[in-house]
Amino acid sequence: MGGGLSVTPQAEGRGTVTVSNVTLTGRREDHGRALVCEAATPGLGTRSASVILSVSHPPQALWLEAPPPNATFRVGARVRLGCHARGGHPPPRLLWSKDGRPLKEGPQTSGGSVVTRELLVTVAPSDNGATYRCEASGDPPLSAHTRLRVLCWRGSRCRWPRGPSGGVTAGSRLRLLVAVGDQGQRVTCQATSPALGVTVSAAHVLLVRHxxxxxxxxxxxxxxxxxxxxxxxxxxxxxxxxxxxxxxxxxxxxxxxxxxxxxxxxxxxxxxxxxxxxxxxxxxxxxxxxxxxxxxxxxxxxxxxxxxxxxxxxxxxxxxxxxxxxxx
Incomplete structure (x- = not known):
């Protein structure tokens, strides 16, 4: 904190004008506090005036309410995601996005120093491994994200992300020594998902050139x-x-x-x-x-x-x- 004091005499019989300047470094904890200026005149008493400090600052914390990382969902399930931010002045605006694309979300609500915005997702095949991110406005902005895992089966056109998150791809390769008699024969591959309780299969018809x-x-x-x-x-x-x-x-x-x-x-x-x-x-x-x-x-x-x-x-x-x- 720094400042200065200046005294300016007025016309004869009209006294003086005293001015005091103060410079403050804004702190998060000073927001909403009163800054009081008090003037004292010997033999005449004191007078004071105050102003409420308004300090702009980003949110203190941002967190998500989301399913556990290992949770999986069927296509068509409804998943609720919650984004919460505490503190910040002015109150931060919360924005949801999916893989970098902004989403239309529900209204933002507040309770005390916490603001909340929820997102209701109807799970689609494209949600497998998709990144849902919530960002709170401020300087600097804060963000948090989560990923969904979708139980996929043949024909659902799921997207398969690479890496440890989201769905996984299982593959099997069979090498055959074919003969003329194998022409037109069917080779069947069968896959079972214990979590989904579904077994699917695909057949290949052998075409043997000879x-x-x-x-x-x-x-x-x-x-x-x-x-x-x-x-x-x-x-x-x-x-x-x-x-x-x-x-x-x-x-x-x-x-x-x-x-x-x-x-x-x-x-x-x-x-x-x-x-x-x-x-x-x-x-x-x-x-x-x-x-x-x-x-x-x-x-x-x-x-x-x-x-x-x-x-x-x-x-x-x-x-x-x-x-x-x-x-x-």
Whole structure:
């Protein structure tokens, strides 16, 4: 505290004017106190005047009413957050924000030296790990924050923060040595949340890329009757699908397109009409897809009817698509 005193004489018979100046360093505890100035005149007594000090200062303390750090909530639950500040002049204004974005909150109330502003949150998936902050105006401003944890499950579109707070992400990686037979098989991953009491699963369909493979072994024998039709069967699997198959007889390519007797049938099989003796022999077929090329062979035996015996012997019945065929 510092100050000075000055005395100024007035006109004759009118006495003097005395002025006292005082300089104070504002302190929080001086707010609301009375500053008294007292003047004493010997033989005449004393007089005084006072002024109430108004000292601007930030809040003394700021704290939150919030759930414990390990508390978790379901989507749709309602959570009440309270922000309280004690002291400060003028009374501080409390502001809520979520991840730095201001929020519309309820009215601010006061009781004694404490001001309060509450925030009611309806939990959403985006609240998982979100930071709710309350800031009290002042110089300097004070702030406090809390984070929410949300129980999430597949399809809820929860956000997954990195770090020790908020939700956590669990992952599992499976490495398989796949074979052609695994094409189209389903691999299922199942996850269970004990706290939520919910089990969810997701399935992956295996897509195994491989070149063509044949279900008919090399050298398969097909028996046909002269002057009738037959079909050379072909069972081929491939991923991606087969793009083309080329047939040949004794090494010479066949061109079913536009041929009166050769046509490609279902599954790239070869249909032959009006079989002749010249059709007998070894047939090759080469199939191609984006993963590669593969080939196999089939044998066609033609039974010729002799004069007076137009029937094929019982042990040499013509090949039928549903009948088994042999491999030599």
């Amino acid at each position: 070149p063509p493979q044949f279900g008919v072994g090399p050298g398969t024998l097909v028996v046909a009757r002269e002057h009738e039709g037959t079909q050379l069967p072909l069972a081929v699997v491939a991923h991606p699908p087969v793009e083309s198959c080329v047939w040949s007889l004794r090494g010479r390519p066949l061109r079913p397109e536009g041929s009166p007797r050769h046509q490609l049938g279902e599954g790239m099989s070869l249909a032959i009409a009006n079989v002749t003796r010249g059709d007998a022999g070894t047939y090759g077929v080469e199939c191609h897809n984006a993963e590669g090329t593969a080939s196999t062979r089939l044998r066609l035996r033609v039974h010729c009817a002799t004069h007076g015996d137009p029937h094929i012997p019982p042990h040499s019945a013509p090949w039928h698509p549903m009948a088994p065929y042999s491999t030599l």
